[in-house]
Structures are given as structure tokens and as C-alpha cells.
Amino acid sequence: MRRTSFAHWPCSIARTMDLLGDWWTPLVLREAFYGVRRFDGFQQSLGVARNTLADRLRRLVDEGLLEKRPYQTEPVRHDYVLTEKGRDFYGVLMAMNAWGDRWLADEQGPPVVFRHEPCGHTSRPEVVCADCGDPMTPANTSARLGPGYPARLAGRPDVRERFGA
């Protein structure tokens, strides 16, 4: 099945999703955050088919979220290590996790909790405005045309209406 490409949409959400490709990719990243570095480690903890895993790892390396580091020669074997770009994806996984904890956990509560070491709390992640620190919600946040929006689209009536331009 040919997948629609979102890579060139003027939307960072669509571009992010296009890069991920499918849902295995964030789970591979989750494993990397748990400290998994080797192909067999990813394979065992995810139970994913080896060819699927090889494809997702290759994509994450090509896109610069993971880098391959040799840990053995003859034969060469690699670790897969998070880059800065990959580590920065943590916020996305934390936001997904918080939402899943709130809405999908059963009555026993969340399966996994996160301890924020600087303050010592077992805490939930929250998405806030980096300037003032208050939560960003659909009610208090509005989308505007950014500098990278394609000029050929920015004048369209539907686009102008959407962004209050």
C-alpha cells in the first residue's frame, strides 16, 4: 500500500509523522531511551520482525535520530545510539505517555511512572509555554503563519482564515 507522503506539507506535525513512518519507530526510540543499543535487544523487547526492525533502524540513522557506533570488528557490529536530534524526541514520547496515562490506563493506574530526579517527584509531564511556563491549551493558544509557510499558499482565502491573517 502506497503511503501518502506528508514530508512537504507546511506543518511540522505532518513532517514529523512522515519521518516516523509508522508506529514501530517511536517504540524503537522508546527502547533507545530505556538504554537498548543493540539490534537483538530491540528485537527481543519489541518482538518485531527482524526485517521491519532493520528498516526502522536504518530510517532513524538516515534521518539522524540514531547513530551507528561500532563496538566490535571482524565481524563489524554496531550499537545504535541516540543523537541530540533523537534525544530531543523525548518530549514527544513523554507527552504521548501522559495522555495515555490519563485516558487509557485501567483502574489500577499507569503501568509506568516517571521520576523527575531534580525535584524528586514522581510526576506527570506537562506541555507549557517556554516563555511564561503556563500550560498551552487549545483555548489559550492560536496558530499563526510562520516564516516558513510557502508564499504561494499564504495568500489563499482558506489559509488566511485558518491563521487569522
Place this chain on the structure above:
Amino acid sequence: MRRTSFAHWPCSIARTMDLLGDWWTPLVLREAFYGVRRFDGFQQSLGVARNTLADRLRRLVDEGLLEKRPYQTEPVRHDYVLTEKGRDFYGVLMAMNAWGDRWLADEQGPPVVFRHEPCGHTSRPEVVCADCGDPMTPANTSARLGPGYPARLAGRPDVRERFGA
């Protein structure tokens, strides 16, 4: 192609991804946050096949992120309106958007920016600890077994090692 189900994994990230199903779903939600409420509106702005869209909307209604509200009788026509559960997904989209802005935008900058009305800044969303307000990063956050982790798995050596138990 039969998709692996992540719904019963003891992981809120996997459960969230299972519910979403595929990448059209977050884009349908994005449109709902932009104020789109009608089938034809979603269809036009996403350019998605009508049967795919109908399926994703049905799923979002079944899962309680959108609700159908009749706006016309004979024939009955519905709006699709975000519920509290759906509105709460905003943080996930904002976190994705922030990551995409940082890592996938071209030299012109982000295509869309967000104005946080309470402080008046065009700002980036940030994922912080709800208790102390400081960023949650892979370096300062550790995962622990939560109350909803399945007891039959919690004693396994690999699980105990992963969660420092």
C-alpha cells in the same frame, strides 16, 4: 496487512499509538483543533480518501476523542466536535510540532507558529515536570514500575533491570 496490536502492552505510549491507528488520525485531530467540524471540511483540507476519513472519524468517535452532534435533520448531518479527551491530545500535537520545528524546518523557519495568548508571546511548547516546572529530559528522568504494571511481568529480571526495581 495485519497490524500488530499495541493496545494491551503495559506502556501508555504503545496504547496511545494503538488507539491512533495511523498517521491520518493525528492530522484529523489537528484539523479539529483548527476548527474544522464537518466531514467535507476534513476531506478538503487533508485531501484524504473519503472512506479512509470516514473510518478515522468513526474510530475517534468510538474512542471518545470526538463526538457527533447533529446540526441538521432530514437528512441528518453531523458535526464532529472534540471532547475533553480529544482536547487533551493537544499537548501531544504541540510536542510533535515543536520537535518538527526544531529539526525539520528549512532555513526559512517554521511554517506555523503558536501565540500563547495569556503571555502574548509567539512561543515554543516545552515538556516540563508538572510539579516543579523544569524540563523533563532523558538525563534527568527515570522510569519506574507503576501501579498498573502487570504483576505477572513485574518480577521478570529484564523488567526489574529496566525499571531499576
